[in-house]
Amino acid sequence: MGRAGILANSTMVCAPLMARSVEQMVIDMQSAEAQGADAVEVRLDYINSFQPSQDLETIIRNKPLPVIIVYRPRWEGGQYEGDEHTRLEALRLAHELGADYIDVELKVASDLVREVKNKHQTGGKVIVSSYLSGATPSKEDLSHLVASMQATKADIIKVVSNANDITELDWIFHLLSHSEVPAVAYSLGERGLISQLLCPKFGGALVYGAMEGNSIPGLPTLDSLREAYKVENINSDTKVFGLVSKPVSHSKGPILHNPAFRHANFNGIYVPMFVDDLKEFFEVYTSPDFAGYSVGFPYKEAVVQFCDEVHPLAKSIGAVNTIIRKPSDGKLIGYNTDCEGSIASIEDALEDQRYMNGASLNSPLAGKQFVVVGAGGAGRAIAVGAKSRGARVIIFDIDLERAKSLAQVVSGEAQHFDSLAHFQPEKGAILANATPIGMHPSTDRIPVAEATLGNYQLVFDAVYTPRKTRLLEDADAAGAITVSGVEMFLKQAIGQFSLFTGTEGCSYIPVRQVLIMILDF
Known part of the structure; x- marks a missing residue:
């Protein structure tokens, strides 16, 4: 120039x-x-x-x-x-x-x-x-x-x-x-x-x-x-989308959504938004230019009250991870794409065994003991998804009352996080970590006793920074199938992409291929 x-x-x-x-x-x-x-x-x-x-x-x-x-x-x-x-x-x-x-x-x-x-x-x-x-x-x-x-x-x-x-x-x-x-x-x-x-x-x-x-x-x-x-x-004319979270520096959303927008010829930008107060944020950013949001830790439950409408699945979970502003009247509509994103990731990893045992309409999670660590927004989505597939859910949380509240929703069992160190899971159980434990920079912690990892058939970690957490490394060494939070992130992002761009119902196979290509970190 x-x-x-x-x-x-x-x-x-x-x-x-x-x-x-x-x-x-x-x-x-x-x-x-x-x-x-x-x-x-x-x-x-x-x-x-x-x-x-x-x-x-x-x-x-x-x-x-x-x-x-x-x-x-x-x-x-x-x-x-x-x-x-x-x-x-x-x-x-x-x-x-x-x-x-x-x-x-x-x-x-x-x-x-x-x-x-x-x-x-x-x-x-x-x-x-x-x-x-x-x-x-x-x-x-x-x-x-x-x-x-x-x-x-x-x-x-x-x-x-x-x-x-x-x-x-x-x-x-x-x-x-x-x-x-x-x-x-x-x-x-x-x-x-x-x-x-x-x-x-x-x-x-x-x-x-x-x-x-x-x-x-x-x-x-x-x-x-x-x-x-x-x-x-x-x-x-560019529409603004962003991650509402605290902190936001760990987010890989921008390197995923922005290239996907361009691939779809959609004039949008996705940015990290470090938000301290949800009420003030939604009171200030009311312009149609701010067209939608992803919602991250620690706001997935609290943000529900700021939505004008909530999708039935998100309402049943009690947590929202995606918000769309309706162009017609500016109302905020809350959705949850974490539920299907997490459960589909776990089911996909178990798919080989499902076919080895013969084709079945039942989920490979049916009847299994499913241990969820964390009863926050991500944990609620995972627990509701596991229950929908016929799993027997046990929730551990540092806030026992919160764990009990979620257990009631999924007809499950609630225990305090402290008891997890001595908990002995059934052989072939599923473990899902839905807490920030193991997230960068505190990457050396795991939420369960290492000696119990051999009892789990599969270990899922919602944390995706780092991609291979300490929990997944130890679980892999113990012989469990491991599923990274990246898989959940990818699948829920596909759902978000459809909501952001107004392309619900379209085949997301091309979108998935683009996102997989982009998601190289």
Whole structure:
């Protein structure tokens, strides 16, 4: 892209560079281009012993793509602690030498913007920025701030905040959609991630992506922006879907759903949504643009109360893992695809034995003792599914009353989690872990006594990060059939995909083939 990239009504992917030397900065610019960046943001305040005349000439002469020069002072969240006159002189020099953009703080912008535009007709543009610390200002205060920034005659305005809650990002999307000049706006941290990912939908000028090996909290990688999210394809008509969970960093949903959307020529994007308060979340995100959600731990039961309607299966389970917003009236409809996803995964793994014993209409789970660890949303779905197949269900949970409540639904037995260490299952029983035990980063734990694993015919683990959990490794060593949470994840995702895209009833074999191809992690 040329120098007018940010002004050309198209979102550019920008890589922030914070190398400590000019030599490394030049190397990083080239790497950023190779990794798919459209522009780079060069942070002069990170360079050790920075020499403006010499170093700026080196950077600008060797830039392989448009460069934004930033020299951020400590008082605006940067590293620079020196003389203010010297800092501003460096920015003036960068503009004079042909930097595509210089970034100037609102506090010092008015005079500097006017000066560089009158003095240096280089074609370079000026970004006026403001970094908000503390609580997010009111919409009225933000409106005044944006007006002040536009009054500087900036070519682009940039506002950055620290989100304490995902609901605070609503003002960012509003700013991007309504700004009178090209705008950059985003929030830092994991809760602010979607402010980057959805930037192209709402007309933002820049979306930032970290280079490989340079992880920055709340910042997607350049590779994910180009491969998983394909931000260049996102536009104002793109429908937003996401995982509502806490935490969300473990989710593989984006690398599965986004390529599947593209394969089906469906204009949608799937993003991780770190949600702290369900009530506030659903009160803020009411736009038809937010068309549906997956629901993860720990919200599958609690989210039921925020649905306007609940599918009968989900109602019987008492847990929802998929929500669709009806386009006609905006109502939220809750579904559960975990139930069939988990039970079908287990049945498939037992299929060989079923056929060895002769074809039967009965499920291979019929009559078997089925041990469910965890009575939360996933556990409820698995228990109801097992009961529907004729299994005898036993539920273990740290909350005995919750286990008893589920046991009543499935005509099963409830026991406290602590008793699981001494529980002796029947020979040929089925074990299903529906707790986060064994999930990354605490991967060395298993929910049952290792000595009992040999009694189970099959062990299923709903955890899929890592793909081969410690429980599955130990169960495999004990001779049990093992089923990874990846299988459940895949099958429930097929159901979600149909609901998201409105293709219920279509053959999902092609979709399954695409998802299997994608799901290589």
